[in-house]
Amino acid sequence: MSISVESSVNPEITDIPVRVADIRRGFERGITRPFAWRREQLSALDRLLEDNHIEIEEAVYADLHKPRLESFITEIKGVRSEIKTVLKNLKKWTGRRSIPFAPAVMSQGFIQREPLGTVLVIAPWNYPVNLLLSPVVGAIAAGNAVVMKPSELAPRTSALIARLVAKYLDGRAVTVVEGGISETTELLSLAWDHIFYTGNGTVGRIVLKAAAEHFTPVTLELGGKTPAWVDPSADIATAANWLAWGKFLNTGQTCVAPDYVLTTPAVQPKLIEALQKEITAFYGTDPRSSPDYGRIINDRHHDRLTVLLEGADIAIGGQVARDDRFIAPTVLRDVRVTDPAMHEEIFGPILPIITVDEVDEAIAVVNRGDKPLSMYLFSTDQMPIDSFLTRTSSGSVAINASLIQNGIAALPFGGVGASGMGSYHGEQSVRTFSHERSVVKKVTWLPNLVKFTHPPFTSKKEKQLRGA
Template structure:
């Protein structure tokens, strides 16, 4: 990156900071107007965005609209409907010995927010946190992924045409641009991506004590006990796993199946894959591609660590990897430890759920845990074991599209949540207006202190402090 580009980015952030200093916090009406402008932008450029998403990853147009544009439109509508209620100030009056406290609280925006988004859902994961940030009254800079160049460039153009840069702007470029941006004086950084990069962003932000929200990955276990098997359940799991060619942060990572339904599960998975993508998935218009070469090579290494039960075909020139089911995973292999993030589904049998959980095979702080079961005791066992913010029973993926469900991680899967009200709270902090009216002079609280003063404090502490 040249000095001129670096100076331009610094000037951009300074412009937002200056606007914050010299302008009042946007009213709820003004924030709603900004979000409705974003909604109109998405509607007007819908076909162009779908074309860009298909270009970047050969995404099916249905998936591009459903899991990028439609989710954003739904979120904007929900936030606009609820924002005034979320913004209402809180009030309370407390009577103390000698004075009356009047306490008023309200949510206040952090200021200028940096959003670093990934390549797997390049439109949704760039604008979804921006919706929360704008709803809370912030100004935003979005750094989209360089691995989705068509979507990133289109986003930069249409945002530039729609919004003033001191309100919302997009800065495109490689990781050097991201590194420079994280060193600038933002008031909050929101990052979605890998654990490795998330650590680097946190370390960079720590130098300036900038708060960070991290949305990272994880090995989202999917458990099917002896009561949970059904063709409908398998259809849900296969759909959720191979959506966007497995490149979804809340996709089922590994399927653990009770041994009594293990073979039936494998047979039903194969039948479902044939229904979804046919006997030649490469020709299917419903199946996406891997985003970039480096990730493609990583996935090929995973395939070699188990027995290929179905699939396994690939084409490096097309970045195509067929929906693949693995069994007999090699002990100690990396596929058992690292997030797969691709169209590879290990299916592992187990005998007892309690033993499966006791051996800590399942990452307890993944983004989500999936369980297919009718057994209330098993459901409770998994809920008690998991530290994830979500345990989804008999369904996959859908919680991530629900604005009433907080979306976020804990531990290795990140920290902080957004979507709906959770996003409004994440991008704001509570500000207190405290006032006290004295009606009686109390001298005992001032030095020098006596034994009598201590007795009074002990007796009336609830009214004194």
């Protein structure tokens, strides 16, 4: 029996252009522009998170085995804090900003932030709520219509968010499109006014190429091998605490997690001992049975990470169990820059330590790779800190801490080079999803001095224009 072309096409995919067109019409009708609409939608998003936090935590646990309190902190509380900050400053961040009177042209001017239009937000699976909704906060605050694409690798969370968004937000201008590669490909084939993508560099290149077909501006939040330098002057116990927390949070599946550590041969054994104490304090002697330790997202990623352990000098951990996608918090000693663990972003609970003799050598290791999304410096000596800040490039830096730079609304968050382009959080989110329109108005009660630039160019005009 033959199958017609029509019957072999997923009706949900063919429906995507229609749904997107409906959302675009909502923007064109001016639904999203009023200040009151933006405030109401942001408040509704906040209520969505407040009313349903238990169900959200359960969905994220089902997808990632992420501890519920960890989900509350990293998925829900962070977004609600972003909403609160934006609501507090919305009028100031979206209002007109006057410029000084321009006497040369006898004109007054101002800058008006306008919404870009209809935007697409594509989220990853590792923080399936936060990394979807945080950009949406900025898009709505700027007055845009929004289409959200959650990750299909976190299906329970995706389905829940789709249902809740339809219930709480204005479906005329905000919607969720679920699905996998086919649905994302269809979305990327359409014209957008902005695309915001968080994920890996491979897909980031696909997004960028698709956007180029329509001259669509993009924000790419990617990743990379985030380095940490532990200086001989550092407090080793403090460094180990921050490194263990930053690395093994979400089972290492965090784009700004420390990817590898650089330190001296003398510091390495002390650091390993301190890391072992922190890991035991966090997860006990058997992390697999700890209710506070998650799992790897799927078998493919588990297999990818397991390969990195083959032949490595394992100082801590190393236990794996494919049946429930478990990999213990693991630290590798004496790693070389040519080892498999250094070929690409690890994105898992494996922390390599590379020993170098001095700061200059550590900086050379960092600079031989792509520019990282973040960098962590542990030192009580200002000299190595200044050396890293002036001789390397990264999206962000935290000194004597890890991850905290991502939670400060006043700091733009984004990458540089292969780790991304564009940034968001706080006012930067509003700026990302806005066009800063320049407006000038010539005052009518003063003479038009610009006339002196009009032909015919007489000798009198030349003297006045040249200042003779």
